[in-house]
Amino acid sequence: MLLDDQIKTQLKQYLAMLEGDLVLKVHVGEDETSKNMLELVQTLDDMSPRITIEHAELERTPSFSINRVGEDTGVIFAGLPLGHEFTSLVLALLQVSGRAPKIDESTVKRIQAIKEPMNFETYVSLTCHNCPDVVQALNIMSVLNPNITHTMIEGGAFKSEVEEKEIMAVPAVYRDKDFFEGGRMTLDDILDKLGSTVDAAEFNDKEPFDVLVVGGGPAGASAAVYAARKGVRTGIVAERFGGQVNDTMSIENIIGTKATEGPKFVASLEAHVLEYPVDVMKAQRVKNIEKKQLIEVELENGAVLKSKTVILSTGARYRQLGVKGEQEFKNKGVAYCPHCDGPLFKGKDVAVVGGGNSGVEAAIDLAGIVNHVTLLQNTGELIADTVLQERLRSLPNVTIITNALTSEITGDRTVNGIEYIDAVTKEKHHVALDGVFIQIGLLPNTEFLEGSVQLNERGEIVTDRNGATDIDGVFAAGDCANSAYKQIVISIGAGATAALSAFDYLIRHTEELVEV
Structure with a gap:
């Protein structure tokens, strides 16, 4: 049937x-x-x-x-x-x-x-x-x-x-x-x-916001909901609603939700935001922010949005290896999503680079599809949760190589192998395979903020306990900020904190903001 x-x-x-x-x-x-x-x-x-x-x-x-x-x-x-x-x-x-x-x-x-x-x-x-x-x-x-x-x-x-x-x-x-x-x-x-763009005038004509959220991931959605519930004029501008969570297949650590999938969770986030009078502006990338009388948020289409406060929740993206062959063979054997692309490697040999939770989970999933998985970790031991490591080591078609410094992804028209240097012996090795899945963490989406907002050495936005940045009226939350841990549930809480802090800022600066 x-x-x-x-x-x-x-x-x-x-x-x-x-x-x-x-x-x-x-x-x-x-x-x-x-x-x-x-x-x-x-x-x-x-x-x-x-x-x-x-x-x-x-x-x-x-x-x-x-x-x-x-x-x-x-x-x-x-x-x-x-x-x-x-x-x-x-x-x-x-x-x-x-x-x-x-x-x-x-x-x-x-x-x-x-x-x-x-x-x-x-x-x-x-x-x-x-x-x-x-x-x-x-x-x-x-x-x-x-x-x-x-x-x-x-x-x-x-x-x-x-x-x-x-x-x-x-x-x-x-x-x-x-x-x-x-x-x-x-x-x-x-x-x-296709060149069918949104007229910038549609954005320039908007009235100033009380709270403008930049980014539509868990932190941004949470911030928008908390701000809107305070009855203030709220907007959210995002390149992709849901952000990195869209690329997460299995989510099992949101308290109160035993298990869900990334796209399903994103749909529920967006539905929750739309329950309130939030102006949602999707598929828009922010180019710059500047503090003037109000905070001005410039979009790549040339439009400028104005707001009394801004919450930055731009999230993060897959970190790239930066080795020879990665860009050349992207979508030709180099992949970042095992759930999406794994079935295309059925019966073949692949590598996973990264020994954290995402890398080990990817290797476990791929082991059920492909012929063999080689997992490469650049330190002396895996750093994934113990329960995941135990599951990985129980699989017969997985090889784990530690102290492996990936140096090149090789290929002709498509990937045919990966080279790594043993961090201890300094010897170079080559593993013949058909695909490489890169799972080495995330980079914050903060390049556009360089020179305007204080960033740390990792490119994260520096915030205090209230989510405030070094710009008066600008707050930050989620994976783009200097939070101790990068987790969905933590981002949701940080978004709420930033929204409450923004509302508190509005209350404390009512007179000067009304004059503007």
Whole structure:
């Protein structure tokens, strides 16, 4: 059985929300995936009187398209949209039927302003938690603009295409058969890359905020909620809502929540923020902040936002090795997300660089997929939690090498090995393999603050116990600040502290801020 009873029950509830009739055009063969696809579309047909099935000639076998009656919408699934892509299927059915996607009007206008025909294809793996964001964004664009089509391609069902294109990281997006972009992207990211930008005037015309939060991760979301609950005018500007948490698959240490997944947790953060009158400005990168009469936050699009107080919660990003071959083979064997890209290395040999929790967890996960994992740690012992180390050492297809200083990632067209120097003997070694997953910690996203806010030697924003920086009215919280530990739960608390401190600042400076 392709779908269990619980999933079928949920699916039937969603299909009851269809607003118009749909035609699923199906192209299948005799292979097992084709048989499963027929079962899936037949299940959809059986569950809703609004759905009918037609057999048609499509580019790939097996595949099916979702269409309005008498109109091809350009939304196609090649391979089975199950796993993390099941949500993409459900949303596509609803949106093609006429249910409006949950995006703001300015984004709708940006999509509809595209006049050039564009045919997108996205290669995914069903275990990738970043892929659905890209698939759903491009599906929305196809639904709203007749000049755009999009095909989700499940890499496991089309291995020959994946190998021919040498795809070693997902999502991998192609536009008109040429590589467009790889990795997680939001709808706004795609539109920016296509040159359909937001008019800076939309930001310049905004009234000054009482509290403006820069960054949309756990710290930023917490700060926005706490500020909004005080009844002050609150805004949040973020390049990517959720930040680094979007790339975290398993979260098991948020007190009161036994287990969740990064994207799911981010969705709950955003939903909580939107419960309050917070002006959320996504897909915007901050270029500079400057204290004048008010605090001015300059965006890369040239717009300037003004606020009485600012909370910096820009988070952090994956730290890179900085060795030869890392950039050359990025997405060609060098990867940073084992959940997203691990399935592409099934049966192959890979390395994980990093012996902390993230590195050991990655090695454990990959060991269940690949042929062999070599974990390299640059110190004499692993630094991950004991329970994780014990699990790792119990796996038969894992080799742990300590005192290993990675010196180069080697390859031709794709990665073929990794070189390291033994920190004790100084001998150079080469390990033949097909992929390298880098898990060596994070770097704070604070480069734009150099020269304006005090940073420590690690690039973290220096704050006091209240989250205050050396600029009057500017606070900081989360992984971008000098907190003792980098944990989601700590960032949430730090965001709340910064918001309460900002509110206290507003109260204490009411008279001078009113004059401004």
